[in-house]
Amino acid sequence: MAQGALPGFRDFYPQELAERAYIMSVWREVARRYAFVEYDGPPLEPLELYTKKSGEEIVGQLYNFDDKGGRQVALRPEMTPTVARMVGARANALRKPVRWFSIPQLFRYERQQKGRLREHYQLNVDIFGEASVAADAELMAAALDMMRAFGLGHDDVRARVSDRRLLRAVLTTIGAAEDAHEAVFAVIDKVERTPRAVSEEKLRAAGLEESATGKLFELLRVRTAAELRAVIGTTNRALDERLAEIEQYLDFTARLGVGEYVQLDLTIVRGLAYYTGIVFELFDAKGEFRAIAGGGRYDTLLASLGGVDLPALGFGMGDVVLGELLRARGLMKSAARPVEVWVAGGERTVDLQKVMSLAASLRAEGLAVEYSLRPQQIAKQFKAAATAGAKRAVIVPLATDAVGGTEYTIRDLDSGEQTKYPDADAVVRALAAAPGAR
RNA sequence: GUGACCGUAGCUCAAUUGGUCAGAGCACCGGACUGUGGCUCCGGGGGUUGCGGGUUCAAUUCCCGUCGGUCACCCCA
Known part of the structure; x- marks a missing residue:
């Protein structure tokens, strides 16, 4: 057997490159319709750019090395730090809101598995400088319009939306102490692939009462704002504000024409990272694949990276899972140019x-x-x-x-x-x- | 990093209880077809059976290691 590409890396023969080009052409076309403009940055960055945001642990998952000048560098595992730097450097000169997108090849040193390689192309779409939920809705509409452009209807794809602040308000309302929230987030993040008894035990360990735990499981099954209101019963000012906001968001996404895809789903947490508000993930409706896309609001990240204090939000969509889904549904096309x-x-x-x-x-x-x-x-x-x-x-x-x-x-x-x-x-x-x- | 399963031509696979078992189809190239294609027929190239050890008279078939693949965990893109 001849030597193949490195584990987790792909050779793109003409057929595969044509498919990749097709995916990228759809991304670019829809991004254009939403008036996002394309940028790019270096594939190689200072290692520090990532450790500063994610800590030293991340190094184990990066392709990093010392260059010939003794600098510690890494192949970019994500685009956010790069774009945050770029926007930060010219924050005052850029017309707000900034609507940018990019299609970087990203690298991650991890053992490969289904839908997950050591390299992939990921569309990144971000908005900087707008705190309104209208921006969140706009972002979601762009992501879903891409699904539509690929031929994936709302029977094929589900957009599951949550809001960290809403979830906090909900937790507080059902009696979960403030200092238990992070632990509860972690449990919720995995609740779908964890036996209920295990999750319950973890929640108990986090200090949740039996009644609160039961209520929480009920709330995690809720799929609309109205259901949420009904299930939670009582209310308070913080919760009302958050509910009003998510309701407005849901209304906006409907106005933008993608309402039938969107559902509220408090099980969506998106890791533990830097998200501060509304977060979402796109899944195939049959649940066969990993998340197709994911994103949300990260209003404090730019400031925490030492840059300007600009609200921000964005999402990423990789070519691997999307490609698997399109192929499985017979929707993969090819941008090949035949002989005329x-x-x-x-x-x-x-x-x-x-x-x-x-x-x-x-x-x-x-x-x-x-x-x-x-x-x-x-x-x-x-x-x-x-x-x-x-x-x-x-x-x-x-x-x-x-x-x-x-x-x-x-x-x-x-x-x-x-x-x-x-x-x-x-x-x-x-x-x-x-x-x-x- | 941990665990499970898997590894025969470019692709999909075959080869009785280890004993001509290294094959078929597709693909590719050539010929039948000396001014017109996608059909058909014939032929050809291509594999040290992932690699390295071991057991045996004999291994694709058994054992060990290694590399690679798939899936799950971890983690997340």
Whole structure:
């Protein structure tokens, strides 16, 4: 067996690259519709950029090394620190809100598994400088419009939304002490893949009363704001504020046309990281795959990284899980550009020369042209044209003999329809005038 | 980092209880088809059976190690 790519890394053969290009083209197109503009940063960053935000533990999960100048560097595992730096550096000059997106290749030194490699391309969409929930709704709409653009309807994809501040208010309301919240978050984050008895035990250890635990499990099953209000029963000012906000958010997403995808789901916590407000994850409705995308609001991150104090929110969407889902649903397309015209001619070098001249003229018109690089039987050339997926073929008359006449023929390889032209110029004019040879 | 399962041509797989078992289909290349393709027929290239040891008269088939793959845990992108 020949040496393959490193574990967790991918070779992109033309077919796979065409699929990747398709995914990226959809990302870019929808991002454009939402007026997000593209940026990029360096794939290699100072190690410190990541340890400062996530602590030293993260180093075990990074591709890092000392460069020849003795600097500690790392292949970027995420884009947020980079974009935070970039925005911070020009915060005053940028028109707010800042709407940026990027499609970086990210790296993570971790054992690979389904939907998770050591490298992937991840769309990052962020908004900086806007604290309103309208921005949260806008972000969600962009993510879901991408799903729609890929052909994934609300029967295929679910957007599960929560809000950390809402969850805190809920916890307080049901009687969970402030200092137990973090521990409760951790339990909630894993509640779906943990036996209930285990979760209950952990909640008890965190100091929750039996009644509060029961209430919490009820609340985690809630999927609308109205249900939440009904289940929790009592209310208070902090809870009211948060409920009003999430309700407005849900209304906004509906106004933006993606309401049927969105549901409230307090089990969504998004790790333990830097999120401060509304958080969300996109899943396939059947629950076969990992999260397709995830994100939320991180209003304090820029300031904590030593930059400006700007509210911020964003989401990431990787190409791996999305690709798996699209393939499984028969929705994967390819951005491959096929051969538009195949030029066929006789079996001698003089014939090949005529073929080359015509090919050059057609290429000058912008057409994708291929031909047999060595003189061969015309049947063979047609076989090659078919295999290449060419849309049309041009048959060049023999250079010397008059067999077959002196006219050029354009043949539609799908329909078999043929048209004759007196000379090469006429062929070029005909093909250049009728592009769309896809 | 931990655990389970798996590893035969580019792909999908076959090879009786270890004994001509290294094969088939697809793909690729060539020929049948000396001015027209995708069909058909024929032929060809390509594998030290992931790699390295061991057991045995004999291993693809058993054992160990290693590398790789898949899945789960950890963690999260």
